[in-house]
Amino acid sequence: MLSEGGSFMKGMVLGGLFCLVLSLLGSFSPATESRTDGNDHHHHHVKAASKDELQQLSDSRLQELNDQLQVYCVVMVQPKSLVYWATALDTWTKHCDKVEFYTSEASKALEAIDLNEKDDWARLRKALKHAYENAGDIRWFFVAQPNTFAIIENLKYLVLTKDPEQPFYLGKAVKSGELEYVELNSGIVLSYEALKRLVNVFQDEDKCPERGRQLWKLSDDKQLAVCLKFTGVFAENGEDVHGKGLFNSKTVDSLISESMKQNPSNVVEGCCSDLAVTFSGLSANQMQVMMFGVYRLRPYGHNFHDLLTFFPPKGSDND
Amino acid sequence: MKALGSRFSFYAGFVVGTFTLYVFLRQVWFERSEQAEGYAKLGVQQQQLDEDQGIWKKERSALFNLDHPHHTGEDSHMADELYNKVRILCWVMTGPKNLETKARHVKYTWSRHCNIVVFMSSVDDPDFPTVGLGTKEGRDQLYWKTIRAFHYAYEHHANEADWFLKADDDTYVIVDNLRWILANHTPDEPIYFGRRFKPYTKQGYMSGGAGYVLSREALKRFVEGFKNKVCTHTSSVEDLAMGQCMEKVGVLAGDSRDTAQRETFHPFVPEQHLTAKFPKSFWYWSYCYYPISEGPNCCSDVSVSFHYVDATGMYLLEYYAYHLRAFGYRYRYQPPTPKAYRAELPNPWDSAERLKERASGMKESGAGDDSAQEAGPVPVAAKDPAEAPV
Numbered sequence: 001m002l003s004e005g006g007s008f009m010k011g012m013v014l015g016g017l018f019c020l021v022l023s024l025l026g027s028f029s030p031a032t033e034s035r036t037d038g039n040d041h042h043h044h045h046v047k048a049a050s051k052d053e054l055q056q057l058s059d060s061r062l063q064e065l066n067d068q069l070q071v072y073c074v075v076m077v078q079p080k081s082l083v084y085w086a087t088a089l090d091t092w093t094k095h096c097d098k099v100e101f102y103t104s105e106a107s108k109a110l111e112a113i114d115l116n117e118k119d120d121w122a123r124l125r126k127a128l129k130h131a132y133e134n135a136g137d138i139r140w141f142f143v144a145q146p147n148t149f150a151i152i153e154n155l156k157y158l159v160l161t162k163d164p165e166q167p168f169y170l171g172k173a174v175k176s177g178e179l180e181y182v183e184l185n186s187g188i189v190l191s192y193e194a195l196k197r198l199v200n201v202f203q204d205e206d207k208c209p210e211r212g213r214q215l216w217k218l219s220d221d222k223q224l225a226v227c228l229k230f231t232g233v234f235a236e237n238g239e240d241v242h243g244k245g246l247f248n249s250k251t252v253d254s255l256i257s258e259s260m261k262q263n264p265s266n267v268v269e270g271c272c273s274d275l276a277v278t279f280s281g282l283s284a285n286q287m288q289v290m291m292f293g294v295y296r297l298r299p300y301g302h303n304f305h306d307l308l309t310f311f312p313p314k315g316s317d318n319d
Numbered sequence: 320m321k322a323l324g325s326r327f328s329f330y331a332g333f334v335v336g337t338f339t340l341y342v343f344l345r346q347v348w349f350e351r352s353e354q355a356e357g358y359a360k361l362g363v364q365q366q367q368l369d370e371d372q373g374i375w376k377k378e379r380s381a382l383f384n385l386d387h388p389h390h391t392g393e394d395s396h397m398a399d400e401l402y403n404k405v406r407i408l409c410w411v412m413t414g415p416k417n418l419e420t421k422a423r424h425v426k427y428t429w430s431r432h433c434n435i436v437v438f439m440s441s442v443d444d445p446d447f448p449t450v451g452l453g454t455k456e457g458r459d460q461l462y463w464k465t466i467r468a469f470h471y472a473y474e475h476h477a478n479e480a481d482w483f484l485k486a487d488d489d490t491y492v493i494v495d496n497l498r499w500i501l502a503n504h505t506p507d508e509p510i511y512f513g514r515r516f517k518p519y520t521k522q523g524y525m526s527g528g529a530g531y532v533l534s535r536e537a538l539k540r541f542v543e544g545f546k547n548k549v550c551t552h553t554s555s556v557e558d559l560a561m562g563q564c565m566e567k568v569g570v571l572a573g574d575s576r577d578t579a580q581r582e583t584f585h586p587f588v589p590e591q592h593l594t595a596k597f598p599k600s601f602w603y604w605s606y607c608y609y610p611i612s613e614g615p616n617c618c619s620d621v622s623v624s625f626h627y628v629d630a631t632g633m634y635l636l637e638y639y640a641y642h643l644r645a646f647g648y649r650y651r652y653q654p655p656t657p658k659a660y661r662a663e664l665p666n667p668w669d670s671a672e673r674l675k676e677r678a679s680g681m682k683e684s685g686a687g688d689d690s691a692q693e694a695g696p697v698p699v700a701a702k703d704p705a706e707a708p709v
Contacts, residue, residue, distance in 0.1 A: 007325035011332025018333070019340040051392055095645075153645035256634045267427070267634045274390075274642045285594040292593055293639030296620045299432075299495035300654055301398030302390070306647040318593075318615040319651070 044180065044236040046170055047243065048275065049161045054307050057161075066308050068164070069156045070097035072138040074131050076124065077146050079107040084146035086110060087284040091291050094313045095152040098138055102127035121220040122210055125202055128190075132199045139164035141195055143188040148280045149287050150187055151294055153310045155277045158238050158246060159189065160308075167194040169228055171278075172247035173237040180235045181225030186247040187278040188221070189238065197231035204230075244273040251281045252290070288318065295319035374431060379475060380448045381408075381437045388431055388641070400660065401498040402434070407532070408480035409433035410468050413449065413488040414456045415442045421488040422447070424633040432494035435480055439468040461527070461557040466545065469533070473542045481506035483538050486530040491628040491636045496621040497532060500575055500583065502657035506535040511565060512573040514584035514624075515608035516558075522572040523608045524562020528626035529584040531558075533570070540568040576609065578655060581619040586626050589636075592617040620652045 057065070073096035077085045085101065089110065093099040101112035104123055113130065117123040124143075131141055140159060144150055162168055168191035171182035182188045190198070201208045208227035218226065225235055238246045248255060255271050263270030282290065295312070296319065312319055375382035387402060389395055409430055413422040422438055426447075430436040441460070443451030452467040454460045465485065472483050482501055486492055504510060511533045513525025525531035533541065541564060544550035550564035565572065575583050585592055586603070596613065597603055604611060611617075628636060 004325045004328040007329035008332035008335075011329040011334075012336035012339075013332075015333035015336025015338075016340040017336075019337045019344070023341075023344055151645050153648055157646040252638070253631055253635055256638065257631050260631065260634065265427070268638050268642055271634075271638065272643070274644060275646055276643060285590050288593050289590050290639075292589060292615070292618065294643055294645050295648060296615075296650070296652070297493075297589075297618075297622060297640050298620065298644070298650070299398065299493055299640055300499035300621050301395060301401055301495055302641075303394045303397070304392065304644070305394060308647040309649050310645070310647045311649050312651050 044173065044234055045239050045243075046158070046162070046168070046236045047239045048158045048241055048246070050241045053161065057307075062307060065160055068139060069160065070138045071140045071142050071152055071155060072097065072131055072135060073099040073150075073152070074127050074141060074143045075099060075101045075146055076127060076143070077101050077110075077112060078104045079109075081146055082107065082109060083284050085112075087287050088146035091287050091318065092150050092152065094316050094319065095310075096142070098136075100127075100131065100134075102130070119211070121218075121223045124220045124224065125210060128195060129199055129202065132195050135192065135195075139192040141190040141192075143184065143190070144278070145185060145280075147282065148185060148187050148278050149282055149290050150278045151276065154246065154275045155189060156308075156310070157275060158240075158277060159191075162191070164191040165193050167191060167197060167231075167233040168236070169194050169225075169233050170236050170238040170247075172245060172249055173235040176222065179222060179225055179229075181222050182235045183247075183249055184219075184221035184224075185280045186249040187280075188224070194228065194233050197233060198224075198228055201227050201231050238277065240273045240275050242273070246273055246275065246277040248272065248276060248279045249281075250279070251286065252279045253286075254281075255279075291318045375436075377448060380443070380445070380450045381435050381476065382426075382430070382448070383435055384431065384433060390641075397656075397660075398495050398498075401495070401502055401657075405482065405498040405501050406434040406480045407482045407484055407494060407497065407501075408435040408437065408472055408476050409484045409486060409492070409494070410437045410439050410472055411486050411488055411490075412461075412464060412468070413438050414440050415444070415449075416456070417488050418444065418447055418449065420630065422449075424630045425486075425488055428633045428637040429492050429494060433484070435476060437468075437472065437476075439464060439471070459555040462552055462555050462560045465557045465561060466552065469538060469541055470545070473538050477535065477538070481535055482532050483535070484530060484532040485527075486624070487528055487626065489628050490528060490530045490624055490626050491633055492530055492624045493622060493636075493640050496583065496619075496623045499621055499654060499657060500623065501532070502660060504534065504573075508534050509536045509540055509568075509570040510534050510573045511537045511570055512575040512584070514582065514586055515572060515574070516562075516606045517608040518606060519559055520562050520566055522566055524559055524565070524572065526584065526586045526626075527558030527561070529586045530624045530626075531561075531584070537565065537570040540570055541565070544568040574609075575623070577619040577621055577652075579619070579652060580609070581612070581616060582609070583619045583621060583623040585618060585622060585624055588625050588627055588632065589618065592625075620650060621654050 073093055075088060075093060089101070101110070102115055102123065103112040104118055105116060106112070106114040115123050115126045117126060128143070142150065142152070142155060158170070159168065168189065169182060170189040172186040173180055173182055202210075207230040228234070240246055252272065256267065259267045259271035279290070374384070374386055376385055411422060411425055411430065426436075426438070438447060438449040439452055440449040441452060441454050441456050441464070443449065450471060452464050452471070454463045454467065468485070469483065484492065484497065500512060511525065511531055513531030514529040515523045516526055517523045541550070544564055544567060549567050553560045553563065562572070577583060593615065625636065
């Protein structure tokens with residue numbers, strides 16, 4: 001009787017201690033998680049260079065980098081998104097050094113490279129292979145859909161000091177289970193080396209099947225991540241010098257509205273980066289407004305002496 | 320048997336102990352988090368008050384700007400020079416029902432760039448703060464409020480500002496661009512600027528919603544006009560009545576367009592000016608004093624105002640104008656430095672250009688208006704070893 005009571009008490013004490021230990025451990029990991037702004041903790045991120053880092057570069061090096069910094073825009077379109085297609089053509093894609101529209105089927109209204117392919121992943125593969133084979137001297141590739149608005153100059157700023165002979169796979173990196181991938185709707189940046197490895201692994205039907213496994217179909221951006229992973233290339237989150245994400249999968253006004261609720265006393269600064277690269281889901285009209293807001297509207301008397309200069313494209317009137 | 324029994328008791332005790340402590344800890348944690356929430360709410364309010372104190376000095380129902388916004392890494396010496404030389408008092412037409420839904424967002428966005436801002440209402444509010452004009456609310460009170468607001472500004476602040484801007488609580492104003500326009504004039508000129516409309520008057524009048532700005536001399540003549548009964552409350556159509564008074568007291572209706580003849584004050588939101596095709600029957604076509612451009616030519620790069628801007632729109636315009644930009648982009652339109660400021664300073668564009676030249680080895684092709692820039696590769700210019708970065 002006594003020994004049973006004693007055992008019970010011992011058990012209780014140990015149980016209590018066990019619970020305490022568990023909760024202490026538990027309070028450490030959730031705390032670190034919440035410190036990284038409550039979202040997925042990104043293990044891989046790529047930050048833009050700071051002004052100090054840039055100023056340390058010699059003028060000849062800056063000139064070299066400027067020449068190297070050319071972007072090939074791969075825009076995945078479909079006839080059903082004709083309005084966005086036309087708007088992309090008239091707005092942000094004018095700032096790409098080379099732009100190709102890859103379509104699922106030909107459209108009478110606009111010219112594009114007709115891949116004649118309904119499957120999203122198969123189409124993306126074909127487009128990327130075509131881009132690689134037609135890259136010329138271009139070393140950076142940007143994959144987007146026409147309802148994403150991209151500021152190519154800011155993309156160049158992000159990758160300015162990065163070597164395209166190294167594998168880079170950047171954008172808005174999110175985690176789905178064990179897989180970390182870059183969301184297509186906020187744009188995907190690939191360096192030449194990453195694209196080269198990707199095109200090579202396309203030939204491996206086991207690692208990177210063209211039609212995907214019939215049973216469970218991954219979205220095209222996830223498939224891309226899986227294939228790249230096999231070649232040793234991992235998704236990285238593109239951020240500015242302050243650690244703010246540069247690739248947005250939402251519209252600018254929904255991000256502003258969210259910030260109004262979350263940071264009512266500091267709405268604009270709590271929202272989006274000054275050097276954001278992409279916003280997604282804007283209407284055609286909103287894209288024209290963004291062209292005006294990015295490339296034209298500004299307050300007189302404020303100058304940023306950026307160490308590189310990008311000139312406006314020829315034959316354009318909305319930038 | 321006994322060993323089994325005591326082992327069982329041990330496990331039972333373990334479970335009970337774990338459970339009890341778990342419940343206890345949850346309760347404590349829950350209470351602490353509730354307390355933390357309460358403190359957090361107080362913290363935000365306190366933070367707001369502290370920030371307000373750093374931004375403005377509240378005096379006599381006006382907010383005197385202590386620290387207009389600056390960006391890290393930006394060279395704003397030209398904007399600062401104009402801020403000190405071209406002092407603007409902004410008064411915002413609002414009412415008690417709109418303080419939290421509209422005026423508040425004006426307060427935290429564009430009005431921060433004014434030298435002084437006064438919120439005009441029918442009712443005094445010492446906290447916001449707003450000035451009570453002793454009128455009622457409503458569209459028929461608009462000209463009364465305007466008359467009294469300008470009289471208030473003249474009586475209390477005539478010597479503290481050079482220019483006096485009227486705006487609605489749904490107007491967004493880029494005050495730095497307003498200074499660029501006004502810098503080519505002096506406050507002793509009898510002149511006022513805005514979006515010029517043509518009907519019903521000889522020289523035209525300025526749209527109320529797009530905002531308009533009076534020189535100190537114009538304000539003086541407005542007040543004297545009412546003293547001498549040359550001007551009276553003729554109608555409740557505020558902007559037209561204002562324009563008719565201005566004409567009577569000899570104040571000139573100025574041309575606020577930029578050097579490429581593009582409008583700067585806008586009666587609608589950017590989306591409408593840039594993309595909408597107004598039907599030919601729409602009043603706008605017959606009202607505008609200058610020829611209307613649709614599409615990108617509608618609006619100057621140094622636009623001053625937009626109207627019918629909602630709360631989200633205020634922050635969005637602040638983001639577009641003051642924050643979001645394309646790194647290194649060389650704008651097509653280069654607004655020329657105001658005349659009076661060219662001799663004084665080494666042209667800030669020169670130093671900016673020299674820096675850029677060094678960095679990218681490009682040839683300078685001169686500041687001016689619309690440049691015919693080559694988008695392709697440019698020959699690398701030789702470096703000047705005597706050049707020192709500014």
